Amino acid sequence: MGQIELKGVTKRFGDAEVIPPLNLSIAEGEFVVFVGPSGCGKSTLLRLIAGLEDTSAGVIEIDGRDATDLPPARRGLAMVFQSYALYPHMSVARNIAFPLKMAGLDRVEIERKVSAAAAVLNLTAYLDRKPGQLSGGQRQRVAIGRAIVREPKAFLFDEPLSNLDAALRVNMRLEISELHQSLKTTMVYVTHDQVEAMTMADKIVVLQAGRIEQVGTPMQLYRTPANLFVAGFIGSPKMNFITGSEAARHHARTIGIRPEHLSISRDAGLWQGRVGVSEHLGSDTFLHVATDHGTLNVRAGGEVALYHGDTAWLTPDLAQLHRFDEGGRALQ
Amino acid sequence: MATQASRFAGHLMISPAMILLLGWMIVPLAMTLYFSLLRYNLLQPGTEAYTGLTNYRYFLTDPAFLTAMRNTLALVGGVLVITVIGGTLLALLLDQPIWGRGVVRVLVIAPFFVMPTVSALVWKNMFMNPVNGLFAHAAKALGLAPFDFLAQAPLASIALIVAWQWLPFATLILLTALQSLDRDQIEAAEMDGAGPLARFGWIVVPHLARAVTVVILIQTIFLLSTFAEILVTTNGGPGTASTTLTYLVYVQSLLQFDVGGGAAGGIVAVVLANTVAIFLMRMIGKNLEG
Amino acid sequence: MARSASLRRKALMTAIAWAIGLAIFFPILWTILTSFKSEGDAIASPPRFLFFDWTLENYQTVQERSNYFRHFWNSVVISLGSTLCALGIAIPAAWAMAFVPGRWTKDILMWMLSTKMMPAVGVLVPIYLIFRDTGLLDSRTGLVIVLTLMNLPIVVWMLYTYFKEIPGEILEAARMDGAGLRAEILYVLTPMAIPGIASTLLLNVILAWNEAFWTLNLTAAKAAPLTAFIASYSSPEGLFYAKLSAASTLAIAPILILGWFSQKQLVRGLTFGAVK
Numbered sequence: 001m002g003q004i005e006l007k008g009v010t011k012r013f014g015d016a017e018v019i020p021p022l023n024l025s026i027a028e029g030e031f032v033v034f035v036g037p038s039g040c041g042k043s044t045l046l047r048l049i050a051g052l053e054d055t056s057a058g059v060i061e062i063d064g065r066d067a068t069d070l071p072p073a074r075r076g077l078a079m080v081f082q083s084y085a086l087y088p089h090m091s092v093a094r095n096i097a098f099p100l101k102m103a104g105l106d107r108v109e110i111e112r113k114v115s116a117a118a119a120v121l122n123l124t125a126y127l128d129r130k131p132g133q134l135s136g137g138q139r140q141r142v143a144i145g146r147a148i149v150r151e152p153k154a155f156l157f158d159e160p161l162s163n164l165d166a167a168l169r170v171n172m173r174l175e176i177s178e179l180h181q182s183l184k185t186t187m188v189y190v191t192h193d194q195v196e197a198m199t200m201a202d203k204i205v206v207l208q209a210g211r212i213e214q215v216g217t218p219m220q221l222y223r224t225p226a227n228l229f230v231a232g233f234i235g236s237p238k239m240n241f242i243t244g245s246e247a248a249r250h251h252a253r254t255i256g257i258r259p260e261h262l263s264i265s266r267d268a269g270l271w272q273g274r275v276g277v278s279e280h281l282g283s284d285t286f287l288h289v290a291t292d293h294g295t296l297n298v299r300a301g302g303e304v305a306l307y308h309g310d311t312a313w314l315t316p317d318l319a320q321l322h323r324f325d326e327g328g329r330a331l332q
Numbered sequence: 333m334a335t336q337a338s339r340f341a342g343h344l345m346i347s348p349a350m351i352l353l354l355g356w357m358i359v360p361l362a363m364t365l366y367f368s369l370l371r372y373n374l375l376q377p378g379t380e381a382y383t384g385l386t387n388y389r390y391f392l393t394d395p396a397f398l399t400a401m402r403n404t405l406a407l408v409g410g411v412l413v414i415t416v417i418g419g420t421l422l423a424l425l426l427d428q429p430i431w432g433r434g435v436v437r438v439l440v441i442a443p444f445f446v447m448p449t450v451s452a453l454v455w456k457n458m459f460m461n462p463v464n465g466l467f468a469h470a471a472k473a474l475g476l477a478p479f480d481f482l483a484q485a486p487l488a489s490i491a492l493i494v495a496w497q498w499l500p501f502a503t504l505i506l507l508t509a510l511q512s513l514d515r516d517q518i519e520a521a522e523m524d525g526a527g528p529l530a531r532f533g534w535i536v537v538p539h540l541a542r543a544v545t546v547v548i549l550i551q552t553i554f555l556l557s558t559f560a561e562i563l564v565t566t567n568g569g570p571g572t573a574s575t576t577l578t579y580l581v582y583v584q585s586l587l588q589f590d591v592g593g594g595a596a597g598g599i600v601a602v603v604l605a606n607t608v609a610i611f612l613m614r615m616i617g618k619n620l621e622g
Numbered sequence: 623m624a625r626s627a628s629l630r631r632k633a634l635m636t637a638i639a640w641a642i643g644l645a646i647f648f649p650i651l652w653t654i655l656t657s658f659k660s661e662g663d664a665i666a667s668p669p670r671f672l673f674f675d676w677t678l679e680n681y682q683t684v685q686e687r688s689n690y691f692r693h694f695w696n697s698v699v700i701s702l703g704s705t706l707c708a709l710g711i712a713i714p715a716a717w718a719m720a721f722v723p724g725r726w727t728k729d730i731l732m733w734m735l736s737t738k739m740m741p742a743v744g745v746l747v748p749i750y751l752i753f754r755d756t757g758l759l760d761s762r763t764g765l766v767i768v769l770t771l772m773n774l775p776i777v778v779w780m781l782y783t784y785f786k787e788i789p790g791e792i793l794e795a796a797r798m799d800g801a802g803l804r805a806e807i808l809y810v811l812t813p814m815a816i817p818g819i820a821s822t823l824l825l826n827v828i829l830a831w832n833e834a835f836w837t838l839n840l841t842a843a844k845a846a847p848l849t850a851f852i853a854s855y856s857s858p859e860g861l862f863y864a865k866l867s868a869a870s871t872l873a874i875a876p877i878l879i880l881g882w883f884s885q886k887q888l889v890r891g892l893t894f895g896a897v898k
Contacts, residue, residue, distance in 0.1 A: 052794050073800040085795035089813040098809070102800035146799070341803055342722030345714035349778060350730065352711060353737050356771040361740070363748035422642065430636040438882055439643035442650055445881030447832040449852040450870040454653050458863060464665040466652070499646070501892065508889045546893050557741050560834035564853050581743040586750065586839060595747045602744040609739035 001063060002153040002186030003028045004049060009058035011044055011210075018044055019210035021058060026154075026188065026203075031180050034190045035197040036207035036233070042190045043158055045207070049188065050156050051075050062153060073102070078147035079156040082163065084139045086131040092142050093118075093127040099150045117145040137168050144179070154186035161196065173199060194234055198222070206230050228328035231256050237286065239322070242293045252323035252331055259286070259299035261320040264306065269313025271296075275306050289314060361602070367595035374589035387596035396572045396580060397597075404576040407491050408555045412548055414495040419502025419547065420540065423510050426503070437507075444500035448560035455493045456482060456565045486566045486574035493561050498554075502547045509543030510536070552608050556601075577601050650874070657681070657867035664863035680868035690851070690872060697847035697873075699762050700837070701830035704769035705777070705823055711770075712777040713819070717811070719778075720785035721793060731782065738775040742835045753840060760842040768836045773826050780825065780891045784818025785811075821887040828884060831877050848873040 004026040011019040019041045026032050034042040047053045049060060051072035060068045067075050078099075087095050093114055100110045118124045121141040131139055140160060147155055157176070161169045177200050180187055191197055197204050198218045206213040206221065206229070214226040218234075225231035231239050239256045247255045263269070264287060273291035285304040289296050289312055296314060306312055323331040371383045391397055426437055443451065459465045460481035468478035481489040513536065521531050557578050562568055568575035568583060575583070581601055585594025644651075655671070656664050663674040684690050719727045749768065750759070758764030788811065796810045812819075837849045846854075852873055855866050881888075 050798060052797065072794075072797045073802065077798070079795070079798045081791045081795060083789065083791055085789065085791040087792060087796075087810055087814075098796070098801075099799035102805060146795075150799070339722055339724065342718035342724065345718040346730065348711050349715035349734070349774060352771060353734055353774060357737050357740065360745035360748040360752075363751075364745055367747055425635065425639050425642065428635045428639070429632055430639045431632070432636070432640070436639045436643040437885075439647035441881065441885060442647055442878060444888075445828060445832070445877045446650060446874045447849050447852065447877070448834040449838075449849050450653075450874050451649070453852060453855055453866060454649055454870060457866060458652060458656065459649065464863065466669055469669050496646070496649070501888070504885060504889055505893060508886075550892060553739050557743065557835065559742075560838060560849065560853065563838065578741065578743045582746065582839070585743075585747050591747050591751070598741075598744040598747060601741045605739055605741045605744075606736075609736055 001028060002026075003063050004154060004186065004188070005059075005061040005064075006049070007059045007061070009045075009048060009060060010056045011041075011048060011053065012056040017056075017210070019048075022210070022212060024205065024212065024215070026186060029184050029186055031177075031187045031189065031200060031202045032205060033197040033201035033203070034188065034205050034207055035192065035194055036213075038192060039209075040207040041210040042192075042207050044210075046079075046156055046158055046188060046190045050077055050079050052079075076153040077156055078150045078152035078154075079158065080140075080143045080147050080160045082159040084131075084143040084160075084163075086139055086142055086146075088131055091128050091130055092123060092134070092145075095131065095142055096123075096145045096149050099146060103150070113149050117149045120148070121145050136164050137172060140164065140172055141175075144176075148179075148183070152185070154188060157187065157189040159190055159192065161191070161193075176200065195236060198234065204234075206233060224330065225322065226330050228254060228256075228324050231322055231324070231330070237297050237299060240294075240296045242296075244293065246293050247323075250321065250323055253326045254324040254328070256322040256324065257296075257316040258320065259297040261317040262296065262298045263315045263317070264289070264298045264300055264304065265313045265315070266306070266311070267313065269315040271314045271316075273312055273314060275308060275310045275312050278307050280304075287312070364595045364598050364602075367591050368599050370592045370595075372591040372595075374591055383592070387592045388600075391584075391593055391596045391600065396575065397577075399572045400575050400577045400580040403487055403572075403574060404556065404578075406487060407494070407558065407576055408552055410488070410491040411495045411498060411555055412551060414491075415498045415502040415551065416544060416547060418495075418499050419506050420544070422499070422503040423506035426507050427510050440503055441500045443497050444504075446497065448497065449564050451497055452493055452561040452564040455489075455496070460489055482566050483570060486570065490558075490561050490565060490574055493565070494555065494558055498551055501551065505547050506540060506543055509540055513539050549608070549611060553605065556605055556608070577604065650878075653867045654871050655867075656864055657871045659864050659867075661862070661864045664867070680864045681872070683865055684869045684872065690869065693846055693848050693851035694872070696762060696845055697831055697849075700765045700769060700845075700847050701827045703762070703766040704773060704830050705826040707766060707770040708774050708777040708826060709781075709819065709823060712774060712781050716778050716781035716785050717807070720782055720788075721790065731779065734775045734778055738772075742772075746839065749836075750839065759840060760844050760846075762845045764840060765837060765845060765847070768840065769830050769833060772833070772836070773829060776829070776891055777822055777826055780822040780887070781815075781818065783890060784822070785815060787818075788814050821884070822891065824880060824884045825887040825891040828877055828880055828888075 004024075006022060006024040006026075008021045008023060009019065010017065010021045022045070034045060036042050044053065048055055051067070051070060055068055058068070059066060062075055062077075087098065090098065096114045096117055097110050100113060105113075114127075115124070118127055121144060123138070123141055123145060126134060126138060126142075131142065134142065143160070160176075161172055164172060173196060176187075176189075180200075189196075189200065201218055203215065204218055204221055205215050208229055214221060214230045216224075221230060221234045225234060228241070232241070235258055237259045239258050240262070241254050241256050243254050247253060271291045271293060273289035273296065276288040276290055276295065278288070279286040280303060282303060283301075285300045285302070285306075287298045287300065287304070287306055289298055291314065298314060325331055368387050369382060369384060370380050371386070372380045422440060426433065426440070430436065457465065459467050462468050462478040462480040462483075465478075467481070471478045479485075517535055518531055521535055526534065558576060559578055559582065562574060562576065562579045563582075566574045568579045572580075577597070578601060581594050581597035584590045584597055588594075657680055658676045658678070659670065659674050660677055660679070663670050666674075719731060753759040753761075753764050758767070792814070793806060793810060796806045801809065831847075832849070834849045834853075837847050838853060841847070841850050852866075852869060855862065855869060
């Protein structure tokens with residue numbers, strides 16, 4: 001249950017081909033994250049799976065059955081919208097009950113399921129309130145409750161955390177991950193935040209301009225990015241890229257080294273540089289060092305007493321050096 | 333958002349409105365066009381005959397037509413001036429902090445909701461009547477001879493009545509627009525050293541410009557078809573002194589029973605109104621982008 | 623303003639505003655007051671403002687002689703009837719244009735607006751003749767038809783702007799939750815749209831009630847609404863100011879009250895959403 005197959009799925013808006021023919025397999029019970037910059041088509045792809053948009057070409061299969069022409073209601077999927085899309089004129093209980101009412105369940109059954117979902121999400125005290133009287137996090141949970149109660153084959157999340165403040169976002173991230181552990185249902189999750197992707201996903205699909213750049217586990221994408229785009233997108237702070245003579249020395253057009261794989265020292269190292277802005281968090285120190293090969297970001301653990309204007313030496317961990325050719329593709 | 337299924341449903345649901353409006357536009361208008369080419373008088377049924385553009389010739393060369401055009405422009409122009417200027421001033425006033433602002437607003441808005449026949453008759457009889465009207469009483473108290481408004485200045489008097497009715501509309505629109513002005517802009521201008529007159533001229537006026545355009549264009553459309561006020565006060569007279577294009581067509585069609593002539597007049601009115609309409613559509617069209 | 627307005631300035635502004643407000647409202651006030659006077663008092667010189675013998679005789683006369691309530695009822699039927707008809711046609715159309723916009727949606731909306739700009743005189747002749755030949759002259763049904771069509775563009779436009787304010791995602795959520803078109807409209811759209819529909823209803827009842835072209839030209843004795851009824855007072859028989867005032871007050875009272883509630887709708891409806 002919850003196996004989704006996309007074969008040659010294409011989407012055109014007028015003359016613009018927003019998603020060129022795309023193939024993807026989503027296994028049962030997987031937590032798949034679509035990630036990419038704004039406008040890369042990740043939300044569009046999600047909506048195609050949901051049935052809220054028609055495909056221009058291609059086939060969408062759900063559990064082996066062709067669902068391409070099925071309306072959203074008949075695909076057995078549930079969606080949590082970015083703005084939660086709660087029914088403002090209905091109480092929390094009625095919001096959660098709505099899909100069950102549409103499915104034609106009787107009142108007793110509906111009440112039972114709503115109570116169960118509310119209990120799981122800590123919403124029991126709010127069942128009679130209207131969405132307007134709830135906080136952002138509570139509304140988020142009602143939206144999830146409305147999705148859970150349908151016992152769908154898969155959950156679709158469209159950037160559900162982007163309307164929440166930072167602290168809440170961290171909490172909800174954990175809650176959603178826990179939910180996945182307990183329900184074990186397929187989840188397709190769209191976000192532009194690569195931290196969410198890395199922490200929550202079983203499998204990440206990196207998209208750009210409608211094309212899949214790479215599919216893999218978080219660690220695969222981190223350790224072996226397939227091209228410049230994925231290398232620069234995954235990992236925060238961004239990977240440092242160096243072109244020119246230094247890259248040529250390593251037989252590549254571009255080399256990349258992550259900030260956490262650069263060690264910094266006052267005295268000795270491979271590349272000399274001058275510290276620009278330095279950010280001291282106590283747990284880490286982020287230093288922006290101007291070198292002959294461009295400004296490099298360094299992430300050092302703990303506190304490093306280097307400040308603006310200081311001279312420093314950087315040494316890359318050569319085992320973690322990434323090499324890319326003229327087309328941006330990863331080498332070796 | 334849309335899928336094939338919902339798109340089809342969409343087309344189905346627009347159709348009644350479209351078909352009805354299409355019919356409402358085309359059928360009567362086509363008939364008017366047709367009649368305008370006939371010599372057709374209701375008092376002599378059965379003598380209809382095709383006369384080409386004769387009706388138009390008669391209508392456009394009738395001295396009453398020129399008078400009517402002049403009157404129409406004077407009426408519409410006069411009312412526009414009064415309502416736009418008055419409306420702006422009132423809007424500025426109502427935007428100020430005052431006690432009982434809500435009540436004042438209700439007082440100012442009220443005339444718009446009075447039906448045209450009532451306001452016309454109330455003004456005609458209880459204010460403008462040279463014997464018993466309040467203006468006459470006031471004149472006598474000041475030792476002046478009462479002014480017979482509707483006999484001596486019929487068009488201006490009607491303009492006064494119509495302006496009284498439409499001033500609330502202009503005020504309300506302009507007040508709404510004024511209140512949508514971001515106070516931050518004004519405060520920024522103050523920080524930049526702009527005095528009250530400068531702030532008014534450089535920030536308030538441009539912001540209101542769009543609303544004023546809307547007011548002018550919408551009112552023009554409605555003012556062109558002013559009818560009840562004329563019917564009930566002067567019947568277009570004395571002579572044709574207060575006859576507008578709309579009233580002229582009415583007189584020809586329903587009072588003189590000259591269907592052919594009235595139809596030609598109607599077409600002329602349609603052309604006139606459509607010219608104005610084109611500008612209005614361009615204005616409203618910009619709103620659709622939002 | 624961030625700073626407190628000086629008290630003196632506020633008092634001055636208040637005085638000016640009230641003076642102007644009362645001046646503008648005066649004709650209505652005078653009419654209401656005169657309706658309670660005897661005819662003699664009504665034309666008294668100098669005019670009696672508040673101190674006269676208040677009487678209800680005018681209201682009685684108006685009721686008896688001219689069957690006021692029949693005209694009132696005609697106004698109610700015509701304005702409510704035409705507005706409800708217009709809503710029935712316009713709600714689906716506005717739904718379609720707001721939620722399933724197509725290539726032609728903008729053009730259709732502009733075209734509908736343009737039909738409102740056609741001057742009524744342009745079609746006076748054919749409508750009059752058609753109504754005469756089909757027996758719709760001097761009938762409430764006929765007027766309901768005409769006023770429905772006259773107001774349809776405004777109704778469609780108002781509903782369109784209100785519908786556009788409903789977040790599309792909520793309707794999508796309903797679709798994901800298994801709602802078919804009927805359930806979507808019934809359980810989700812309509813409850814959220816009710817304030818907008820009510821506003822549209824309010825404004826258009828007012829506009830239809832006050833309509834004074836077709837109601838004057840297409841009616842005689844049977845279907846004449848209040849607009850025509852009052853117009854018949856323009857040929858007076860003897861003293862009649864007080865009676866005219868009574869009739870007028872009765873005619874405008876309902877709309878004055880409704881109008882107070884509909885100011886926002888007026889702005890939105892008559893500017894076709896250009897000013898909100």
